[in-house]
Amino acid sequence: xxxxxxxxxxxACDGFFAAIAAIGFSIISNPPLRTLPYCALLAAVGHxxxxxxxxSAGMDIASASFSGAFLIGWLSLPFASIVKSxxxxxxxxxxxxxxxxxxxxxxxxxxxxxxxxxxxxxxASFYMNDFLKNGVTxxxxxxxxxxxxxxxxxxxxxxxxxxxxxxxxxRPATTETI
Amino acid sequence: xxxxxxxxxxxxxxxxxxxxxxLLSSGVHTSRIVRNSKRIADSFGYQMHITLLQxxxxxxxxxxxxxxxxxxxxxxxxxxxxxxLNSDLSALSWDAYDRHLDIDKLWEGYRKALSKPKLNxxxxxxxxxxxxxxxxxxxxGDIAACIAxxxxxxxxFGIRQxxxxxxxxxYYIWFLSAFCAALCTSPMFFFGWGNTPHIAMGTxxxxxxxxxxxxxxxxxxxxxxxxxxxxxxINAMLLIxxxxxxLLCALMITGGNVQ
Numbered sequence: 510x511x512x513x514x515x516x517x518x519x520x521a522c523d524g525f526f527a528a529i530a531a532i533g534f535s536i537i538s539n540p541p542l543r544t545l546p547y548c549a550l551l552a553a554v555g556h557x558x559x560x561x562x563x564x565s566a567g568m569d570i571a572s573a574s575f576s577g578a579f580l581i582g583w584l585s586l587p588f589a590s591i592v593k594s595x596x597x598x599x600x601x602x603x604x605x606x607x608x609x610x611x612x613x614x615x616x617x618x619x620x621x622x623x624x625x626x627x628x629x630x631x632x633a634s635f636y637m638n639d640f641l642k643n644g645v646t647x648x649x650x651x652x653x654x655x656x657x658x659x660x661x662x663x664x665x666x667x668x669x670x671x672x673x674x675x676x677x678x679x680r681p682a683t684t685e686t687i
Numbered sequence: 688x689x690x691x692x693x694x695x696x697x698x699x700x701x702x703x704x705x706x707x708x709x710l711l712s713s714g715v716h717t718s719r720i721v722r723n724s725k726r727i728a729d730s731f732g733y734q735m736h737i738t739l740l741q742x743x744x745x746x747x748x749x750x751x752x753x754x755x756x757x758x759x760x761x762x763x764x765x766x767x768x769x770x771x772l773n774s775d776l777s778a779l780s781w782d783a784y785d786r787h788l789d790i791d792k793l794w795e796g797y798r799k800a801l802s803k804p805k806l807n808x809x810x811x812x813x814x815x816x817x818x819x820x821x822x823x824x825x826x827x828g829d830i831a832a833c834i835a836x837x838x839x840x841x842x843x844f845g846i847r848q849x850x851x852x853x854x855x856x857x858y859y860i861w862f863l864s865a866f867c868a869a870l871c872t873s874p875m876f877f878f879g880w881g882n883t884p885h886i887a888m889g890t891x892x893x894x895x896x897x898x899x900x901x902x903x904x905x906x907x908x909x910x911x912x913x914x915x916x917x918x919x920x921i922n923a924m925l926l927i928x929x930x931x932x933x934l935l936c937a938l939m940i941t942g943g944n945v946q
Contacts, residue, residue: 526821533818536811538714538899539769556825595777597716598770601902606822610896610927611889617931618938618945655905663910670722673778675785 516565520557527556527606535602544598547588551603555581559607571649574607578657586661589672596672600658607654612647619643692750696757698790699731700748704761706797707737707744710776714768716903717912723780727793730784741918767851768899775800808848815894816840823890831881832890835872839891843868847895858929865892865933873941888938889945895930897923 531552532545540548555577562573578600585599592599619640626632703724710720717739728735728748738745742763749756779796782788788796819840820833828836847864868891875884900923907916938944 523825526824529821530818530825533814533816533821534894534898535770536806536814536818537768537894539767539771539805541771541774542806544770544774593778594770594774595719597719597906598774601899602770604902605898606825608896608898608901610893610898611826613896613924613927614892614931614934615945617928618935621931621935651901652905655902656909658902659906659909671781673774674781675778 516561519564520561523560524553524557528553530606531602534605538602540598540602541592541594543592544588544594544602547585547592547599548602551581551584551588551599552606554584555603556606570646571653574650575653575657577607578604578654579660582658582661585658586665593673596662600662604654604658607650609647609650612643612650616640616643616647692755693757695731696733696748696750696755699728699733700746700757700759702790702793702797703727703735703737703748704744704746704759706776707739707746708761708763709766709772709797709801711739711744712763712766713772713776714770714899714903715773716906716910717915718907718910719773719777723777726780727783730787739912739915741915741922771803772800775803812841812844812848815844819890819894822893823887826886826890828883828886828890829881831875832872832883832887835875835880835884835887836891839868839871839887840894842871843891844894858925861895861926861929862933865895865930866937867933868892868895869934869937870941873937876941885944888934892930892934895926897926 528549532549535545535548558580559570559573559577562568562576563570566573568576581600581603582596585596585603589596589599619636623633623636623640626636706727707720707724710723711717720739721737724737724746725735733748733750735749736747743760744763745758745760747756747758776797779793779800782796783793816837820837823833823836843864846867847860850860850863869888872884872887872891875881875887881887900919904916904919904923907913907919909916934945
């Protein structure tokens, strides 16, 4: 029982730091201030989910990222209708702490190491392995994140594309074409 | 003089070109740009087709019976990513659709959205530094590493903002900021501060990772806009390569490591 509480505590801690990271990284992109609390909440939930899945459930990091992003995607729908902002302005900032930046630059560093050890076969194959490992990890995580978060929006097309619509002044339904 | 159908098509096309390029450069994924612009054209009772490339957009507005059309090609202006603009311009397109705004009202709404004040630089600066320090904690850095990353990000982000203001080439900026940020954490290696200097050095450059174009690129590809999605991904990858090179130079000079 104690172990479960410990894990949950760690996950909460993970989510807290992810929320700070999400606020800071998204503020570079000039977000509407009303969306920031929701972005932070989404980031915390998503990152903690990923943490729990990788540490306790033994899931690989790409599938866990997909699951976290999928959750973020669903939650972004009700939040977007509250703040009247497109769902992307909520889920992209929330995904930022999960973007595999470290894997991405380690790919480049491994490529550099590969080139410097070109004449040493063993070292070269070690660094090539490193290059592929980091590159594939970075790409699959990124793909999982983007697809996971955008799936809910795509499933509920009609609803999710009208988040910024002013509901009181709706045009009569007969003329609706898009 | 009577306003002809050609004048009306032209004024709408000019507005849509301005509108679409602003959306594109403020970091909106392609299918939303297409949808928003079509919605505005639809509120005037016209059809619209748009081709988005990385450096320019091609827009054709035509009447429903195909009698008249007007095409325009417009270059894309460099603008910082802005989610607020994304939100406001999307709202403008629904307003146009629901309330049949005329072209002057549209321009007014567009200019209003564009002239909104930006966030205070010092607040952004503080929050970004805090964010990267929190990120360092997520990767398992200790308190000394977090403080070092905070300082390194403050320096790196400051350099990035100053150089962006001076319109220096982005690749140089990414290289230099990553280099300086990584250098700022190097005293941890020399003086033996904390137990995780490699994590500090590894996370100090992560505030430069272009997360928004990376995610937008994948979304674009998945939704069928393969060309613009690939272009976004390649742009982002070049920036990541530049920041890796900056980090690499710092690693070589100081003899540190990120493993």
